[in-house]
């Protein structure tokens with residue numbers, strides 16, 4: 001960010017992009033928050049108006065302003081729906097960057113997300129202690145770390161993480177074939193190592209060689225959410241460097257959020273360097289759709305399958321139909337589509353820790369629509385959605401299983 | 417000019433007690449967010465109230481009436497003429513919390529809804545019963561039925577099926593002094609007394625606050641055929657519109673795009689519309705499958721006759737959607753093409769559409785401001801978009817002069833200056849051009865009876881200097 005942008009509450013740098021918003025209100029209809037609250041102040045259009053007022057010096061952008069700007073799932077629906085191509089996602093990230101400049105970020109959060117999350121080694125240690133802390137007391141340490149955020153959920157997160165993580169147990173094979181970089185992402189690494197292994201297995205079954213850089217963990221999404229743009233830039237540079245000179249043709253991740261951030265935020269952060277990298281980034285759905293190789297295995301899966309479209313997959317990467325097509329292509333799988341299937345699980349990263357009740361409300365709505373469709377399994381393509389949906393299903397007393405697309409496909413291999 | 421009272425802390429507390437703290441808003445942030453609508457003009461209110469039931473609306477109005485506080489009802493704020501902006505401060509009455517569909521009654525072919533229901537949600541709810549609520553403003557995913565009723569919104573379907581006004585059978589509304597009034601009934605015929613329902617529909621929040629709406633439904637047509645036709649001349653496309661109607665066809669949609677609209681869409685979306693295309697018609701026929709197909713085939717004959725060099729039809733949803741793509745891209749593309757655009761939605765008798773298109777182009781050339789003309793031409797409604805290269809005084813003055821010419825022309829040919837978007841405050845300068853003086857004066861008197869203290873949406877619809 002430019003030096004002038006660091007001045008207290010100077011939003012004037014955003015003015016030009018804000019002017020693109022014609023206040024047509026199209027984005028209201030897609031925003032999961034506005035659809036619940038019907039409050040203009042909490043709508044994407046309202047947020048842009050607040051930014052505009054702040055940029056024009058008509059609004060003292062302080063506590064309530066900050067609260068409203070952070071009351072956003074970052075789901076990208078508004079940007080995808082805007083007929084006038086207002087890049088709300090980047091505007092909101094930039095706004096948070098200005099905000100963090102003068103309103104600050106709780107120091108422990110800053111440390112956690114800018115130092116620990118990006119590093120697999122440090123994260124392992126943090127997760128280990130967090131796990132113990134979570135098990136001992138759901139408050140305590142985590143309360144300290146997350147400040148204003150509600151600690152219990154975060155504690156819940158650490159409590160259920162899987163040991164050892166994927167990275168800790170992974171040994172790179174020296175197999176031949178086109179090399180594909182695998183960006184594991186923090187959640188699959190710590191919570192769903194089996195899924196990460198299945199992604200590698202899938203790649204190998206398809207004749208590729210997986211390349212997994214060590215000591216990469218976070219894509220930068222939480223940093224952007226907190227407004228730590230400079231730190232996010234550093235992290236983006238590190239991620240790009242980790243894949244340099246490894247001979248990989250593409251980079252794949254099983255997390256739709258990571259893919260969306262690398263594909264769309266990195267260019268915004270780093271310009272051309274980010275663009276060059278982004279071009280070769282794929283989430284698993286996009287990769288399977290565009291790689292030109294057939295899916296392995298012909299085994300059958302019996303049952304009704306529902307695909308939950310992660311916001312970053314459907315809105316950011318625009319791959320909702322492709323994901324469903326993959327599922328439909330699996331023999332035996334009967335695809336079921338609930339009414340209003342394009343709903344957010346309500347997680348939204350840091351959003352869910354700051355607004356646990358609201359997040360749970362959105363989640364439970366989603367769960368209801370899933371249960372109404374009576375599937376035999378739920379498949380998704382983002383570990384965060386998966387956790388959120390799993391939690392919701394358990395709360396609703398359902399024993400329904402949630403799988404990652406990679407688990408679903410490799411299950412098919414073993415079934416065959 | 418009416419004198420307004422001050423919203424003292426005491427009055428605010430009284431109002432807060434009615435709606436509860438959660439639905440009472442006055443922070444600087446909230447005032448910013450409720451200062452605009454889709455006209456993008458801005459005036460801040462003093463407070464925002466979100467009633468959840470008619471009783472609350474009535475109690476709010478009683479206080480506003482007693483204290484002479486302006487009240488502006490607001491739906492989703494997608495209005496294009498500044499209708500839900502509070503020009504004189506006071507209260508924004510946000511109706512979005514009253515958003516329940518109270519009943520869908522297939523046996524009576526009606527639905528009863530609260531005003532904050534989003535139009536698309538009503539469409540969805542009734543379609544589950546095989547029923548159809550035809551009014552389809554392009555903003556239907558966001559706008560509210562209350563806003564539609566207050567503007568008598570229309571859309572492509574209105575050529576065949578009529579506008580919002582034609583689908584409202586009854587209303588509950590709160591008058592300026594807090595009295596709750598019910599008009600109409602759940603019946604298709606009703607000649608008992610004056611038709612107050614029709615008076616309140618289209619009244620833009622200047623006569624009463626609409627709190628419940630009974631809408632008429634019809635059976636959902638079984639199938640729809642979409643036809644997209646390319647013409648080498650804008651003129652032949654507009655002539656085809658007049659020809660289709662005069663030959664006795666009533667398509668469910670008949671949309672027109674002129675050359676400028678097409679070029680702008682192509683520039684900003686790269687849809688691949690060939691450069692020789694200078695006019696586009698998008699037509700839909702509906703009904704039972706056979707009828708829809710037969711009409712489409714006959715209309716194709718007319719299109720070819722009038723010089724269409726490419727005609728494409730589609731019946732399944734995905735393909736139909738594709739044919740709609742260029743039409744749907746116009747508004748956003750125009751947004752990018754100009755620094756600022758003014759969207760006028762004039763209406764002419766259908767037979768005059770070809771003349772109107774040429775004449776408006778002439779006026780545009782005379783004033784040196786490009787226009788894109790498109791719209792629901794089948795019902796005579798043309799969206800005339802002035803593409804301005806700035807918002808400064810000189811641009812606005814030039815635009816105003818041009819609008820005067822356009823409105824003058826439209827009125828001289830028996831047309832009207834707004835078919836859908838209403839007057840709000842943006843079109844006030846032109847209202848007296850298009851209205852018979854006796855009618856305008858009667859309207860003022862009606863306004864006076866409904867709202868003697870001018871607290872309901874003040875500054876809208878009527879030019880202030882003309883007083884009855």
Ligand SMILES: Cc1cc2nc3c(=O)[nH]c(=O)nc-3n(C[C@H](O)[C@H](O)[C@H](O)COP(=O)(O)OP(=O)(O)OC[C@H]3O[C@@H](n4cnc5c(N)ncnc54)[C@H](O)[C@@H]3O)c2cc1C
Nearest residue numbers: 491492493494495499554560562563566569570621626836
């Ligand atoms: C992209 C876009 C496309 C559009 N396309 C169309 C179109 O195709 N056809 C069309 O007709 N219009 C169209 N419009 C205009 C607009 O959407 C309509 O006028 C719509 O009816 C407004 O509804 P709203 O809920 O947003 O009302 P608002 O904009 O909030 O209010 C509109 C008017 O209604 C009054 N009002 C609202 N609720 C009530 C109530 N409960 N009681 C009394 N008065 C009330 C307000 O005071 C105001 O005067 C479009 C607008 C946009 C931005």
Ligand code: SF4
Nearest residue numbers: 021022024025027082
């Ligand atoms: S859809 Fe785009 S232009 Fe319309 S209000 Fe939202 S951000 Fe603004």
Ligand code: SF4
Nearest residue numbers: 031072073075076078
């Ligand atoms: S990103 Fe999602 S939650 Fe945030 S304003 Fe846009 S639509 Fe709403």
